[in-house]
Amino acid sequence: MKYIKTPYNFGEFNYAIHPYRGDLMEYSQEPKTLVLPKKVSDALSLCDNPYSLRIIERQYKLPEIESDVCRELKRMHKTLMSLGNKRFYISLLYSKIRNSLFNNTEDAFSFIANCVKDQIERRNELCLQRCLLAIKTSRSFKESGVLFIGASLPTGNMHAWIIESNCNPDFQDREWIMYKPLLAFYY
Amino acid sequence: MTIKNLTHSTKYLDLSNFTLKTEKETISHVSRINNFNFRESVNAHEQNSALYSYTPDIYHPVINNIVGIPPKSSWSFSSSFVSLNETAGLFKKRPFNLNDLTTNIIRLIHPLKNKKFGVQLSGGLDSSLIIGILRNVGIEPVLIGLSNDRYEFRTERIIQEILLDGLSNNQLISDDDYLPFSGLLNIPKHPLPNSSSIFYSSENKMAQLFAEQRVDIVLNGMGLDTILCLSPNSKYRKQWYPFMFDNGWFRDFVYQPKGLNFSTAINSPSLINIIWNLRNNEGEDNSKEWARKHFSEFLPNELVNFRYKADHAGLLIDGIKSNFKTLEYLYEFAFENTKCSEFSKDEFLTLFKNCHLNDDKKIKLILSRTSYAVWLYSLFKDKMPSS
Numbered sequence: 001m002k003y004i005k006t007p008y009n010f011g012e013f014n015y016a017i018h019p020y021r022g023d024l025m026e027y028s029q030e031p032k033t034l035v036l037p038k039k040v041s042d043a044l045s046l047c048d049n050p051y052s053l054r055i056i057e058r059q060y061k062l063p064e065i066e067s068d069v070c071r072e073l074k075r076m077h078k079t080l081m082s083l084g085n086k087r088f089y090i091s092l093l094y095s096k097i098r099n100s101l102f103n104n105t106e107d108a109f110s111f112i113a114n115c116v117k118d119q120i121e122r123r124n125e126l127c128l129q130r131c132l133l134a135i136k137t138s139r140s141f142k143e144s145g146v147l148f149i150g151a152s153l154p155t156g157n158m159h160a161w162i163i164e165s166n167c168n169p170d171f172q173d174r175e176w177i178m179y180k181p182l183l184a185f186y187y
Numbered sequence: 188m189t190i191k192n193l194t195h196s197t198k199y200l201d202l203s204n205f206t207l208k209t210e211k212e213t214i215s216h217v218s219r220i221n222n223f224n225f226r227e228s229v230n231a232h233e234q235n236s237a238l239y240s241y242t243p244d245i246y247h248p249v250i251n252n253i254v255g256i257p258p259k260s261s262w263s264f265s266s267s268f269v270s271l272n273e274t275a276g277l278f279k280k281r282p283f284n285l286n287d288l289t290t291n292i293i294r295l296i297h298p299l300k301n302k303k304f305g306v307q308l309s310g311g312l313d314s315s316l317i318i319g320i321l322r323n324v325g326i327e328p329v330l331i332g333l334s335n336d337r338y339e340f341r342t343e344r345i346i347q348e349i350l351l352d353g354l355s356n357n358q359l360i361s362d363d364d365y366l367p368f369s370g371l372l373n374i375p376k377h378p379l380p381n382s383s384s385i386f387y388s389s390e391n392k393m394a395q396l397f398a399e400q401r402v403d404i405v406l407n408g409m410g411l412d413t414i415l416c417l418s419p420n421s422k423y424r425k426q427w428y429p430f431m432f433d434n435g436w437f438r439d440f441v442y443q444p445k446g447l448n449f450s451t452a453i454n455s456p457s458l459i460n461i462i463w464n465l466r467n468n469e470g471e472d473n474s475k476e477w478a479r480k481h482f483s484e485f486l487p488n489e490l491v492n493f494r495y496k497a498d499h500a501g502l503l504i505d506g507i508k509s510n511f512k513t514l515e516y517l518y519e520f521a522f523e524n525t526k527c528s529e530f531s532k533d534e535f536l537t538l539f540k541n542c543h544l545n546d547d548k549k550i551k552l553i554l555s556r557t558s559y560a561v562w563l564y565s566l567f568k569d570k571m572p573s574s
Binding site: 008048049050051053055152153154155156157174175177178179180 | 338341345489493494495497498504505508545
């Protein structure tokens, strides 16, 4: 998985997210102008105008949850939880070891939301683990997805979300628009 | 004892003799108090602010024996508790449909058709719905709103642009010039502290612009969060009373002094009752799916198809940073005049340290203490030696 920083100027400072540690960095020097890959620049412009996203079905009809798929998801979720936010880069590496249980990331998020108890009870705190689990288990992410890590300034709160096939496939995520994308991961 | 406030403003009940006083009488009464227990008063206000509610049944008196009575409400006072008396027309089960809602809105607006309406244009669902419904019944309201360049408000900016398209006499003012915590030294005298006073500056500017446009009635979207989100089966029925939707402080101290009638758009029990019935089989609906679906003809497509959520934490934090010196001065004023440690220099620095981390408890405490200091300053700035 490749990454590209998309620094942002807010007030007196510029902000970026460290690609290995996942920390929010504040610095005063001017950021370099980067040429963004088309996949990232398209996803970024959708982030900038959230009303141009594809509308996804709200009342998503979940295919019957197979117990072995659910068991597998829970096992991978447990590993991501044990790695935690502090082992950011190792978590990313873990998500790179693909286990394609779902055809697309929308399905992956729907299953995660319905069968991983932690993601039901603590969904606001576990956005990174949810996205990485979706990336790990979705066939389509490699082709068309971008993972963004963003920050809300000046609070410094951070959030992870995915843009894939012109939508945010996590249909329950209403928070992502409050965060400025600062780091993008993609294949 | 039953106490009714049938007027359009908050009245103040003196519990020592059960008489209702106006705000001016109460300000005069409060200004003359000599033996004031500031510590108890500050603590009471903190408890009230934590609940964002100032209704008599849960209010902790900041001034001994003085309780605010919201407009159009009736309360029973006994020696041990205070309870809300039912409002006629609410919670009556009937098979309403959406046409009944439109008919009711037209019936309510009809006697006001010669009045000029204004709506606060936030770019969110609630104010857009009010604008859409007014336009549907043939009223073009004056739109005044706050706007800013912050990244997190880009969806609001798009909606504001759509709703203002092709209109004149409407205005967006920059939020950056009227941040929360601005203009705190100019806040008018008010009888009791209230956290809303922190947002005086932007509200005052909007009121001024509405007044310049000779608007009669300014409608706001307060309360729509309740009637469109809360489960109608909820036990907390008090939340559905019209007085719970109004921001009494803005009405009494910002809009009414400028000759404006400031009201929630859903200030009628019959209107609330229809929505309560229409949503009667619905559960909690935090993203307002029901409203987006049923009122789609009144809303821009963007708000029907997407359900984004704004957060104003950044504005609050920037407001604190921009007005730090004034805040320091107000806390110093409050400390000198109350000797309460809550306003000491050390406590001030501890409270405001790392406030950018947006800890909800801390923000509530900041709003509470600051609004208390602002209240004291508004009442006593001319009298106390530190002024």
